Amino acid sequence: MPASLLAIPFLPLASFVLTLLLGKRWGVRAHWLPIVTVLISFACALVAFFRVRSGVIINQDLYTWIESGNLYVSVGFLVDQLTAVMLLVVTSVSSLVHIYSVGYMKGEEGYYRFFAYLSLFTFSMLMLVLGNNFLQLFFGWEAVGLSSYLLIGFYYEKQSAADAGRKAFIVNRFGDFGFILGLFLIFTQIGSLHYHEVFSRVGDLAGKTILLFGSDIPLATVIALLLFCGAIGKSAQIPLHVWLPDAMEGPTPVSALIHAATMVTAGVFLVARCNPLFALSPLALNMITVLGAMTALFAATIALVQTDIKRVVAYSTVSQLAYMFIGCGVGAYSAGVFHLFTHAFFKALLFLGCGSVILGMHHEQDVRSMGGLKPYMPITYWTFLLASLSISGVPGLAGFFSKDEILLMAFNTDLASGKLAWAIGTLVAFMTAFYSFRLFFLIFHGEFRGTEQQRHHLQESPLVVTIPLVLLAIGAVAAGWFGVPGILGGDNHWAQFLAPVLGHPHVHLSTLTEGLLMGSSVLAGICGIGLAFYLYRLKPHLPALLAARLAWVHRLLINKYYIDELYDLAIVKPTLAFSRRVLLRVVDLACIEGVVNGIPRAIGGLSEKMRRVQDGQVSHYLAWMGGGALVLLVVLLVRN
Secondary structure (H helix, E strand, O other), X not given: OOHHHHHXXXXXXXXXXXXXXXXXXXXXXXXHHHXXXXXXXXXXXXXXXXXXXOOOOEEEEEEEEEEEOOEEEEEEEEEOHHHHHHHHHHHHHHHHHHHHHHHHOOOOOOHHHHHHHHHHHHHHHHHHHHEOEHHHHHHHHHHHHHHHHHXXXXXXXXXXXXXXXXXXXXXHHHHHHHHHHHHHHHHHHHOOOEHHHHHHOHHHHOOOEEEEOOEEEEHHHHHHHHHHHHHHHHOOOOOOOOHHHHHHHOOHHHHHHHHHHOHHHHHHHHHHHOHHHHOOOHHHHHHHHHHHHHHHHHHHHHHOOOOEHHHHHHHHHHHHHHHHHHHHHOOOHHHHHHHHHHHHHHHHHHHHHHHHHHHHOOOOOEHHHOOOOOOOOHHHHXXXXXXXXXXXXXXXXXXHHHHHHHHHHHHHOOOOOHHHHHHXXXXXXXXXXXXXXXXXXXXXXXXXXXXXXXXXXXXXXXXXXXXXXXXXXXXXXXXXXXXXOHHHOOOOHHHHHHHHHHOOOOOOOOHHHHHHHHHHHHHHHHHHHHHHHHHHHHOOOHHHHHHHHOHHHHHHHHOHHHHHHHHHHHHHHHHHHHHHHHHHHHHHHHHHHHHHHHHHHHHHHHHHHHHOOOOOOHHHHHHHHHHHHHHHHHHHHHHO
């Protein structure tokens, strides 16, 4: 195995260990080792990409991890087309976030600890995408969950941050429980957890059923849906979406790295990697498509009215992840991964742009206190504009190509849910453009609505912050050019590159239909931008009037459909009540403490009574001795 490939995950691991142990001594220089190692990993990822592009696929074990009976699991690497793309996404965005963090986290307590956690996350994500078996995937899966917990709760003395970290960790356990059940079923039915063996024998599952709730359900459907449970949690889809908006309590670079570009896309990667399994179950694919469409619309409606700058982008992330699942659900896995690739750049740019604004506004996050920042922050302004145009699907930019490909494939599919997903996806494209430019206009245009002290501190962020913004802006513009469709004169090199791993559905639509579909998605985006311009630039008083007239709708959206309150009422409070009344009083106090404290108490009581026998009276001792001798004599006589 090439040394450059080993360096990709293990350099960040070494950086984590050394920075955690020695970083406190290094002080303000603690960022150097993590930055250098992740840049080397990025360079090695580029080498791996071009090696794969030349036709070299690596599937090699490093060493045996578990060998017991029929269970054999190794630590090994699979570097194919899908892995090569994911390596570029993880290492490139991580490198820029590391550099950006030098400026954003300057002067923060625990500076070295932050960079150590970033290195740990990078290692975990790289192991997740590099693994050649499901158990190594699961190791990386749980490791990124741990890293997410540490980074979300970085400000652990702040109660809301600590709660958000716990919430992310616990909510993901629900999805991961289904994921691990799916792995158990794969092993019991196929006898292996290695991708190559599982996918080569996946046809053995066809026709098999499993008895659940009195009905025979296709085994492939059960496995696919259990694996998808893990994807629902990690990629924040309904009903396990509630952790991601709260995760904005972590530092903004964390939001960009983990909750926009890499960790949350692990669910999409899982579905794409397991496409031979999902292809056996039209029911599972339909459910993925419908859930993706529902989540996209659900999250987009909430983003329309949020006032926290990071939460708007967070709900946008949930919505865009749902687009990726629509692509995978209709069998166009390469289209879903294409949107994953382009989304990594424009969404990381949006989050880091928000961080630059927060720095300029002296850590203010409420858009109602912003406005008119364009002359103060020109670099942030133009890069934020490019990211907003890209996510809105403006032709020529990255988001246009990937989003259009998903909508085209949704309309093209024979699945029953395809046309519904296309209609909802087009509507969400309109809403995405609207809330993106609502945010843009509220931040950079109009009158400044903050305090004079905030106005006094307004200035462009330092170069260490703005250079990553510029580089990400290039990606937000050009990342989509790898997948220019045939209708625009391209060859869709992206789909051709990923076809050996993911395949690509045949498009049976006419050129006219394809052109109309593309035109409808572009029109939706333009209308969204136009409406935002009308409401927030030409008629800035109208949004407040609309909110007042539709007060119940506004209240419903601003409170996120009361999902958190519903979960608190239906799950959290009953669980706490059960824990206090049953687990604490009965199990803990009565049973466990009853045994732990009861046995010593009984021994103490018996000892106290026996101590009275030793009272120091010789006559009493003689009486006991005589009585004992008499008892022994009677026993001997009875036995004889």
